[in-house]
Amino acid sequence: MTKERLEGISFFEHYLTLWVALCMVAGVVIGVFVPAVPATLSRFEYANVSIPVAILIWLMIYPMMLKVDFHSIKQVGQNPKGLIVTWVVNWLIKPFSMYAIAIFFFFYVFGAWIPADLGREYLAGAVLLGAAPCTAMVFVWSHLTKGSPAYTLVQVATNDLIILVAFVPIVAFLLGISNIQVPWMTLFLSVVLFVVIPLTAGWLSRIYITKQKGLEYFEKVFIPKFGNITIIGLLMTLVIIFSFQGQTIVNNPVNILLIAVPLIIQTFIIFFIAYFWCKLWKLPHNIAAPAGMIGASNFFELAVAVAISVFGLASGATLATVVGVLVEVPVMLTLVRFANATRGWFPAK
Numbered sequence: 001m002t003k004e005r006l007e008g009i010s011f012f013e014h015y016l017t018l019w020v021a022l023c024m025v026a027g028v029v030i031g032v033f034v035p036a037v038p039a040t041l042s043r044f045e046y047a048n049v050s051i052p053v054a055i056l057i058w059l060m061i062y063p064m065m066l067k068v069d070f071h072s073i074k075q076v077g078q079n080p081k082g083l084i085v086t087w088v089v090n091w092l093i094k095p096f097s098m099y100a101i102a103i104f105f106f107f108y109v110f111g112a113w114i115p116a117d118l119g120r121e122y123l124a125g126a127v128l129l130g131a132a133p134c135t136a137m138v139f140v141w142s143h144l145t146k147g148s149p150a151y152t153l154v155q156v157a158t159n160d161l162i163i164l165v166a167f168v169p170i171v172a173f174l175l176g177i178s179n180i181q182v183p184w185m186t187l188f189l190s191v192v193l194f195v196v197i198p199l200t201a202g203w204l205s206r207i208y209i210t211k212q213k214g215l216e217y218f219e220k221v222f223i224p225k226f227g228n229i230t231i232i233g234l235l236m237t238l239v240i241i242f243s244f245q246g247q248t249i250v251n252n253p254v255n256i257l258l259i260a261v262p263l264i265i266q267t268f269i270i271f272f273i274a275y276f277w278c279k280l281w282k283l284p285h286n287i288a289a290p291a292g293m294i295g296a297s298n299f300f301e302l303a304v305a306v307a308i309s310v311f312g313l314a315s316g317a318t319l320a321t322v323v324g325v326l327v328e329v330p331v332m333l334t335l336v337r338f339a340n341a342t343r344g345w346f347p348a349k
Helices: 003-008 016-033 036-041 051-065 070-075 080-109 116-130 138-144 149-176 184-213 215-226 229-251 255-280 285-296 300-311 316-341
Strands: none
Touching (some): 016 036, 016 316, 036 229, 051 215, 080 116, 080 149, 080 255, 116 255, 116 316, 138 149, 138 285, 138 316, 149 285, 149 300, 229 300, 255 285, 255 316, 285 316, 300 316
């Protein structure tokens, strides 16, 4: 492990795939051998939303929203080409390519192993991932590739704003044309619960604490206090999810691998579209690398939250979004290594 990686990614984040795998096993064991646990948790629901899971998801999302500084939007004109790449790839290409790739694999390549109804649920989960570009871990990937911090911050801030208006209609459209019934109100409320509320809380926290103790305290002391809360919240959520999925996974363990295939292929395709587009436009590497990373990575916390709200903890859609978490870190670290190895392809500045 290099010094750069140690400085850019925490111990929990670096081994996230291992922790996810362990939580999968723990959740499955609980679901199969202690079914009273998911049965009890299922009682704590309101409007199809699990209250314990909602609380854990807020614990995941709030710390990452603290990092978003909307004052950075003033810099939106400094890297217009880089932002065009980000916006077009994230919102006009990624959701639709994910939809096409998922359809191809779940209904044709793996059609003999995945029943059509289950394939539609996996498709729904894949679409939720495809319509939610990364808003937090991209800071880590950008750092590991020596990406421009200012450009990365503008990317994240503008994507958070675009999510508010684009996520619901894109998801509803793609699932609607697949005859997957999605209640618009539930989808809209999910975005309010898991984007608007934590984003507003993060913004108000930034304003209040910065005024009280200064920006340096906020960024160097306050935000690091939440360093591992996001990961811990995620892992606890996964244990709950897999306790509901336990018997399904025991009956069809190979489905985890079948779901992973299109998600991994999509990640590489989106990264290379953005990365080589930046190369074609002769943008510097510190713009090209984060431009590729933010599209390739996913706001999986949002995808998981919406899948649970709309389809339920035991659904194939939720399972698909969780598999996205499982493959995220090793795939993104592979792309980080590729980006660093090809730094010489781009202009120095």
